[in-house]
Amino acid sequence: MKATRRWSAGVAALGASALALGGALAPAQASETDGVKHVLLISFDGLHAQDVARCIAGNTCPNLALLAKSGITYANAFTPGLSDSFPGLTALVTGGSPKSAGLFYDVSYDRTLYAPNDTGCVGKQGWNVVFDETTGKDGENGGPLVHLDGGGAFNPQAIPRARVGAKCVPVYPHDYVKTNTIFEVVKENMPNSYTAWADKHAWGYDWLNGPSGRGVDDLARTEINSIDPATNTYYLDTYTHTEKFDDYHVQALINEIGGKDSTGTRDEPVPTLFGTNFQTLSVAQKATVATGGGYLDAGFTPGPQVTGAISYIDNALGRVVAALQQQNLYSSTLIIVTAKHGQSPTDHTKLVKNGDTLTKLLEANNYLDPNGNFGQNNTKSGNLNDGTGLVNTGFVQTDDVGLVWLRDQSQRDAVVTTLKKNLSCNAPGICADGPQAYILYGPSLVNRFGDPAQGRTPDIIVQPNPGVIYTSSTAKDEEHGGNAPDDSHLGLVVSYAGLHHPGRRVDERVTTTQVAPTILKAFDLDPHLLHSVALEGTRALPGLGLRSDE
Incomplete structure (x- = not known):
């Protein structure tokens, strides 16, 4: 029997203006997801839409193809x-962008926070928040x-x-996320429900618990x-070694489907809502083309490592589906396969690696400390997240994007002017002179990201x-x-x-934020x-015959 719909105290606390976004609730109607008792959410990080199309057409992902045949792509x-x-994961489990959920990166900055060792909150504010592999106890004092x-x-x-x-x-990761998660909603609104998740960082992903x-x-x-104690090397060193790590997650799902906890050591209910993340494909995509990583051309033709990784994740998916079938749970389980993110550039001819020219430009113009003495870039041990980083310094996070928290916010317009004068890919340029590049700030940034x-x-x-990294x-x-x-x-x-x-196949443009409301509607919540x-007024995914949002 499905749970009745009700409003939580958390939503009520948002106030009338937020609730008005939802409009009046429509009466329940039959949907194509009637009978769903479990939802399994799987993120194969790096999985592009083009990867799905190619592997199904080429019969290199038969298990995913079977799911597509009984579902919607x-x-x-x-x-x-x-x-x-x-x-990426926040979108899937909160239904929101960074604007509402407040998570921009696992290494970011918050001007309102104090240093971990400032137990009285009496010093300066502005801390480089790092919720990654070093969030676990092993990372204390920069330890192995x-x-x-x-x-x-x-x-600590x-x-x-x-x-x-x-x-x-203290602000733990679950305190840091600004909005609740689908796990909390299921726990609060479905009697006797049980939830589970496995991800790549043991403690940084505590935020999945939500504010509660x-x-x-x-x-x-x-x-x-x-x-890995068996090899004395990191699980991330090669994509085949990452398979061993991802196998822990496959086994966790199989254990849970069999009525055990993720470790298989104690009896627990089969999760109402559960899922996991896989890293093998992402690692194979990042590997250099010279070593067999990435793609062979602009058409997403996989190189040897990506070919092997796609085969692995598809086999992993098949093992999980087989476990559902063995336990007679397949017919009552909604399965969602997606990714937190893709990978760029797949076309190797577009790759540009000129170094971190963005940070260097900011340092050279004294918008950040010219010697790199800002945030967690400056610690006593030289290791990230040992608690000795500098406070109130601003921060820059770069990969194939640049997120800039200025030391002095009053310098923003001057910084933008400097950036716009250095858009080319020639030093000291930031390689943002093409039609798909942009510098976001002011009202446009506020509208999109807060x-x-x-x-x-x-x-x-x-x-x-x-293509720029x-x-x-x-x-x-x-x-x-x-x-x-x-x-x-x-x-x-x-x-x-x-x-x-x-x-x-649905060709309408959708966002991954629409996965979360779809899951709740499948549970009649x-x-x-x-x-x-x-x-944010996020709608459920189209094409599933779900009750209208109107």
Whole structure:
């Protein structure tokens, strides 16, 4: 029996203006997802829409093809403006962009926060927030990441502080996300529900629990940046080694489908809502073309590593579906296959790696410390997130995008002028002189990503020409994080045995934020229970015969 719809206290707290976005609730109508008891969400990071089309046409992903045959393929699905892992997954589980959810990158900056060691919140504000592999206890004092579970606890040096009333409190990742998650909504509105998730960082992804801190019953603690004791090397060193890490997630899902927890050591209900993330494809895409990584041409023809990675993730998908079938759960499970982000550039001829010219330009003009002494770039140990980074310095995060938090916000217009004078790819230019590049600031940035004056949103976002990576690294030829076509255009397949007209393709442009309200509607829950959905007016995916939002 499906849960009744009701409004949570969290949504009520948003106020009448936010609730008005949702409009009046329509009476329940029959939908093609009647009978859904479980939802499985899988992110194959790096999976482009073109990868899905090519592998299905070429019969190199037979398991995904079977799901597409019994489901709907969304050929024009895109991330909401930024495509790093945090905003990419936030879109899928909150229904919102960084504007409402507040997550721009796993390494970012917040002008309102205090340093972790400022236990009285009496010093300067402005902290470089780092919720990545170093958020686990192993990262304390820059230590080696020797445990798969990240050390079994939070690294206290990684947890910034905030003043709340008269108190100075720690800000854990679940405190940092600004809006609730689908896991919280399911827990609060479906009696006896159970939730589970596994991801690439053991402690940084605590934010999936949402502001309550309790959204995910079984949040697997797996750290991809840890050292494999069997080889004494990192799981990320090659895509075939990353397969071993992703196998932990396959087994976690199989355990959960079989009525166990993710470790397989205790009995638990089969999750109502569960899922995981896979990294193998992403690692193969990033590998240099010279070593067999990436793609062979502009048509997304996979190189040897990507070919192997697609075969692996498809086999992993087949193992999970087989487990659902074995437990007689396949017919009652809605399966969603997508990605947090793609990878750019897939066309190797567009690759430009001139180094981090954006940061260098800002330093050279004294908009940031000219010697790089800002944020977590300056620590006593030289290791990121040891708690000794500088406060109130501004910060720049670059990959195939540039996020700029200025040391002095009053210099914004001068900074923009400097950037616009240096758009070319010739030093010291930032390689943003093409038609798909832009510098976002002022009202346009506020409209898309929120107001920098509130402390969380970058002052300036630089989207360089597609193909540009702000690095001189020889270890990778592709990256993600921005809004280039190759890292924002994703694969998305929604499959359910009960669909009336399966095997369809939807060409309408959609965003990955629409996955979250779709999941709630499949459970017959009101999507506006998600704060981001109420604030941003996010619609469910079309074509599933779901109850109208109107």
